[in-house]
Amino acid sequence: MSDTGDLDDLEGRLGELAREITEDDRRLDDPPPGLWDSIEAAAGGAELASVTSLSERRRTRAPMILAAAAAVILAVVIGTQLIGDNGDNGEVVASIALENDGLQVPNPDTGMADLVAVEGGGYVLDVSVPELPAADGFYELWIIDTNVEGMHSLGVVEASGRYQIPDGVEPADFPIVDISVEAHDGDATHGGQSIWRGVLEV
Amino acid sequence: MVDDLESDFQRGADDALRRAYDEHGSLVYSFCRRSIGSTEAADVTQEVFLAAWRAHDRFDADRGSLRGWLMGIARNKCVDRLRHHGRRPQIATAEVEDRPAGGSDIERMSDRMVLATALEDLPDRSRRLIELSFYQQLTHAEIADHTGVPLGTVKSDIRRGLNKLRRNLEAGDV
Numbered sequence: 001m002s003d004t005g006d007l008d009d010l011e012g013r014l015g016e017l018a019r020e021i022t023e024d025d026r027r028l029d030d031p032p033p034g035l036w037d038s039i040e041a042a043a044g045g046a047e048l049a050s051v052t053s054l055s056e057r058r059r060t061r062a063p064m065i066l067a068a069a070a071a072v073i074l075a076v077v078i079g080t081q082l083i084g085d086n087g088d089n090g091e092v093v094a095s096i097a098l099e100n101d102g103l104q105v106p107n108p109d110t111g112m113a114d115l116v117a118v119e120g121g122g123y124v125l126d127v128s129v130p131e132l133p134a135a136d137g138f139y140e141l142w143i144i145d146t147n148v149e150g151m152h153s154l155g156v157v158e159a160s161g162r163y164q165i166p167d168g169v170e171p172a173d174f175p176i177v178d179i180s181v182e183a184h185d186g187d188a189t190h191g192g193q194s195i196w197r198g199v200l201e202v
Numbered sequence: 203m204v205d206d207l208e209s210d211f212q213r214g215a216d217d218a219l220r221r222a223y224d225e226h227g228s229l230v231y232s233f234c235r236r237s238i239g240s241t242e243a244a245d246v247t248q249e250v251f252l253a254a255w256r257a258h259d260r261f262d263a264d265r266g267s268l269r270g271w272l273m274g275i276a277r278n279k280c281v282d283r284l285r286h287h288g289r290r291p292q293i294a295t296a297e298v299e300d301r302p303a304g305g306s307d308i309e310r311m312s313d314r315m316v317l318a319t320a321l322e323d324l325p326d327r328s329r330r331l332i333e334l335s336f337y338q339q340l341t342h343a344e345i346a347d348h349t350g351v352p353l354g355t356v357k358s359d360i361r362r363g364l365n366k367l368r369r370n371l372e373a374g375d376v
């Protein structure tokens with residue numbers, strides 16, 4: 001049968017993999033207690049309940065809520081498309097849905113970022129995110145290159161708005177749109193915890 | 203009706219996330235810990251289960267096991283985290299007591315860990331025969347001699363076992 005050779009191959013490859021298994025690979029550690037509670041809280045519950053209980057959780061379980069808020073999501077690329085003149089000065093040249101997992105806000109599906117070419121040259125990033133929960137720190141908007149090495153901060157984000165992309169910065173070079181949680185520590189670099197992310201196709 | 207976590211998870215049954223976490227949480231957490239360190243492992247474990255739950259209807263049991271799918275999500279998120287911190291995707295060596303024989307690639311480590319748990323899931327006889335093949339590297343004929351199990355049975359048991367193992371190592375849709 002034609003699949004016999006296949007299976008022989010598989011047996012050989014899996015055998016080789018099996019012989020590499022170490023004691024460490026077999027030893028499984030339990031997650032910290034309370035992790036399930038955090039997952040359950042983030043995953044379920046009526047929207048009204050999650051909004052009203054958010055402040056209470058914040059006082060007693062801030063680290064876990066910040067963990068939920070810091071969930072980094074897979075990018076969703078919608079692609080370059082002309083949405084058309086949005087009425088303000090400028091034409092949307094790319095648009096993406098920002099994704100967010102687990103953040104307890106109304107309408108977690110509605111994060112969006114539009115790259116807008118403004119009349120007279122230059123670009124702004126028109127960011128629309130639902131209400132950001134109070135965090136131990138502040139939110140900052142970044143555009144990041146695909147190697148995740150170079151990045152530009154577009155400033156503090158408190159709510160939806162239009163953020164100027166600096167003159168001379170080519171949006172196509174920094175297509176990753178990222179909103180991070182930052183501590184008030186005077187450190188200007190990206191703190192490493194993102195809550196919204198998407199990748200523009202420009 | 204057999205209680206099937208995979209089909210319950212796919213259709214978003216109420217307690218399926220908790221059952222998936224009970225079943226696979228330690229594997230995901232342990233892998234994350236060894237890939238990115240204990241500081242961020244709990245965060246990423248949470249992200250994995252939440253992402254999986256949000257995408258529960260995209261899980262396809264025909265393409266791979268739930269365990270394999272969850273670990274695929276975990277791999278992607280760990281690699282993401284490491285790139286974000288400007289680090290290459292290698293094991294946080296402080297977490298590893300023994301040097302892994304296969305090198306420090308976290309993809310390979312994920313495969314080893316998944317294979318180890320999937321082997322434990324096999325029915326006893328299948329597992330015993332497969333282990334003779336994997337670890338002692340006996341041929342099927344030698345296994346039949348060694349165990350007294352008829353050669354035809356050895357072959358079909360091993361074939362079934364291999365298909366179950368393969369299911370765990372081919373990630374479904376992520």
